[in-house]
Amino acid sequence: AQSVSQHNHHVILSEAASLELGCNYSYGGTVNLFWYVQYPGQHLQLLLKYFSGDPLVKGIKGFEAEFIKSKFSFNLRKPSVQWSDTAEYFCAVNAPNTGFQKLVFGTGTRLLVSP
Amino acid sequence: NAGVTQTPKFQVLKTGQSMTLQCAQDMNHNSMYWYRQDPGMGLRLIYYSASEGTTDKGEVPNGYNVSRLNKREFSLRLESAAPSQTSVYFCASSSPGFTEAFFGQGTRLTVV
Numbered sequence: 001a002q003s004v005s006q007h008n009h010h011v012i013l014s015e016a017a018s019l020e021l022g023c024n025y026s027y028g029g030t031v032n033l034f035w036y037v038q039y040p041g042q043h044l045q046l047l048l049k050y051f052s053g054d055p056l057v058k059g060i061k062g063f064e065a066e067f068i069k070s071k072f073s074f075n076l077r078k079p080s081v082q083w084s085d086t087a088e089y090f091c092a093v094n095a096p097n098t099g100f101q102k103l104v105f106g107t108g109t110r111l112l113v114s115p
Numbered sequence: 116n117a118g119v120t121q122t123p124k125f126q127v128l129k130t131g132q133s134m135t136l137q138c139a140q141d142m143n144h145n146s147m148y149w150y151r152q153d154p155g156m157g158l159r160l161i162y163y164s165a166s167e168g169t170t171d172k173g174e175v176p177n178g179y180n181v182s183r184l185n186k187r188e189f190s191l192r193l194e195s196a197a198p199s200q201t202s203v204y205f206c207a208s209s210s211p212g213f214t215e216a217f218f219g220q221g222t223r224l225t226v227v
Contacts, residue, residue, distance in 0.1 A: 004157075006157075009155065032213065034215075042220070043205065043218040043219060043220045043221055044205065044207075044218040045218075046215055046216075049214070049215065051214070090157060090158065094213050101146065101163065101165050101171075101213065102148075102160055102163060102173065103148070103160070103209075103213070103216050104160070105150075105157040105158040105159075106157055107155060107156055107157040108155075108157045
């Protein structure tokens with residue numbers, strides 16, 4: 001089945017460590033890609049998105065993601081995490097087989113940053 | 116500008132009871148969605164509405180019904196609640212061409 005995979009379910013880092021969260025999708029053709037963040041007790045907020053163009057996308061709060069078409073991947077990175085980055089991160093894909101009407105989410109990665 | 120507003124924020128139901136979750140958006144979006152979030156499973160689409168007057172099933176529609184009352188409002192109804200429907204429910208809406216989805220604050224539902 002077509003899906004979005006996030007292989008890291010839980011990540012624990014110390015402040016100032018670098019972060020990379022993996023996201024792979026199995027949809028063919030053109031896709032729109034998103035990373036959302038959910039801080040404790042809050043709703044989902046958009047971190048960044050990729051539709052076309054430069055495969056290296058910069059988002060809010062120092063996050064970036066790289067689209068690698070050949071690997072069907074859209075990994076999220078941050079050079080130096082802060083305690084305030086503690087949250088759950090979701091990769092999501094909007095695909096042509098749904099008429100670009102549906103956003104399909106990965107299972108999420110829970111990040112804990114220790115001070 | 117409130118964005119996407121969901122009510123209620125919390126609800127406890129007994130098995131077999133019914134209830135309706137309300138959602139309204141003020142961004143003039145055509146598309147609206149209902150997701151449920153469960154630990155380790157991410158967000159799964161229950162139903163969506165691409166425009167006023169249309170609704171379609173998502174991944175997990177069983178046990179739910181929806182109504183797109185008008186362009187602003189999209190409600191989710193549980194006719195006979197079951198413990199398996201204990202979850203956090205999120206409503207969302209998206210701009211034309213799905214450039215971004217905006218989410219409500221969520222409804223935490225417990226069915227006992």
